[in-house]
Amino acid sequence: MKPESTTLGIMVRVKPEVDVLVRYMADMVGYQPYVVRNVAILLGLQLLACNSKMPKNDDEFLELYNRTRLIVNRLTEGSKRG
Numbered sequence: 001m002k003p004e005s006t007t008l009g010i011m012v013r014v015k016p017e018v019d020v021l022v023r024y025m026a027d028m029v030g031y032q033p034y035v036v037r038n039v040a041i042l043l044g045l046q047l048l049a050c051n052s053k054m055p056k057n058d059d060e061f062l063e064l065y066n067r068t069r070l071i072v073n074r075l076t077e078g079s080k081r082g
Contacts, residue, residue: 009034012037012041014037015065017065017069018065019033021068021069021072022036022037022040024072024076025072025076028075028076
């Protein structure tokens with residue numbers, strides 16, 4: 001499957017708390033938030049293709065969000081110490 005268009009992009013809706021994590025991670029790795037957002041989407045699609053596991057309800061989404069937030073926080077705390 002090849003990309004359909006060469007436009008600059010489309011609007012993507014993300015929850016505000018997810019966008020906070022994207023911006024936090026972008027600051028840490030030194031990339032623009034849209035780059036981190038695109039990579040996150042692609043990696044997420046890879047995981048979905050392999051696992052086919054989508055959150056089935058709000059509680060499962062919050063669990064996924066909290067695990068992700070914990071991982072990002074641990075990563076950023078480690079980089080501040082080193």
